[in-house]
Amino acid sequence: MLRSKKLGFIGGGNMAEAMIKGLISASFVEPKNIFVSDVVPDRLEFLHSEYKVKTVQDNRELVEKCDILVLAVKPQVIKKVIEKVRDLIDAKKLLVSVAAGVPIETILEVLKAGQNKKYNVVRTMPNTPALVQEGVTAIAAGDNVSKVDIQIAHRLFEAVGKTVDVEEVHLDAVTGLSGSGPAYIFMIIEALSDAGVKMGLSRDVANILTVQTVLGSAKLALESHKHPGELKDMVTSPGGTTISGLRALEEGGLRSTLMNAVEAATNRSKELGRNAKKQEDNGAKEDKSD
Template sequence: MLQGLTIGFIGAGNMAEALIRGLLEAKLVAADQIIASDIVEAKRQQIHQRHGIQTVTEGRDVATKASILVLAVKPQDMETALKGIAASVDQTKTIISVAAGITIAFIAERLPAKARIIRAMPNAPALVLAGAAGIAKGEHATAEDLQCAEAIFAAVGKAVVVDETHLDAVTGLSGSGPAYAFLFIEALADAGVKMGLARDVARLLAAQTVLGAAKMVLESGRHPAELKDMVASPGGTTIAGLHVLERGGLRGTLIEAVEAATIRSRELGRR
């Protein structure tokens, strides 16, 4: 799908580097098919040294050479970035944005007519090639554009195609979700320490437990409730613990957290 194409990154921060690493490790492209720009010289040198790709200062130089442009700048820098590349963008290029809260319409208004735009919402675990991304297709993007975007984000985890109206919910769930999981792991580890385990032992057991549970859901294809019931023996330790979690409102609190993050994402998108 990406064979023979040049992929350009406007901005070379953490998410851009995660995608570059994923693409190279999956052997979807070679290093000479990737070019990235960043205004910070140290970041350009770091990316070049780590991955062997070409780096430049100006986004327009990336836009001129690349078939696929990944907009990986901070949301507050998007306006400037789009101005810098607009003259080099035409209908032959695929534009993929990973900037939170920046709509397809916002990008389209600042680029030439009928620009082929894909908007994506990846998350932090992409940094360890275990990310989850929602991808939405703009009006003029093609089916092939969408397939290219899916291939790029699949290189750093899982990717799902959604309507753009659902990207705020993706943000509230998988975008913010790692923080919820980190809090859950921290709390599990603290509980282990309270019960007498060493801190490093408790943290390892907590993190590996969450990782293993997630793998069981993904690889078994079974409903989480069914897997939960497998672990909870009648009259056993697990059902006693589950009773406490239900009584404490964990389920409802998590639902409300995703709802609150989704609402906040919508508010930020209207700025």
């Protein structure tokens, strides 16, 4: 499905590198069919020497050469990037955006520039564990995107972890849960490790015990297909140590705190989206009055 396609990354930063590494090591795409453009020449040199991918400094050259374009630049520059290449894009190309908070509608507006053309745009929300091929990516497809193109988008991100389909309206909740989620888990890891040190363990030992406990518990939850409550009960013997620890967590409001965190991050994601839309509308008004 992917092997016959030419894949182009506009922006060769962290997310692009994670995907390139995953795609090559899974043999989903050959390095000769991967192109990367970036404004930083050193970055291109590094990606070429490390992964043997083809690199170009000009985004237009990359767009001309590729069937699938991954927009892997920061959200603040995505509109300018599209504006400069839009005349080279048509309905035969698939556009996959990883830019947080940039709606499909915005990408389509920039692409169309007032014309009534059709484009294939998919918006995604990966997370940082993609850097170690253990990410999770939510995928939302725009109108007109074919089933085959949606499958291609899944394949791209299966190289760096798992994928799920969502309606675009749910991407704020995805951002609040799995997008920001790694930070919640890192804070929990840090706190548990501190707790081990408080109880007299060395930092190194506390870190290993904590990180492996989080990793192993996640793997058990994933592979056993058991409800997390059942897995928790397996560790919790009557009158034992775990139930005392769990009671302390309940007293500290762990569940409500985590729910509040996801709700707060989801609401912030919505707010940032609304602010971006306002700026866009103001920009359009200024353009018209020029």
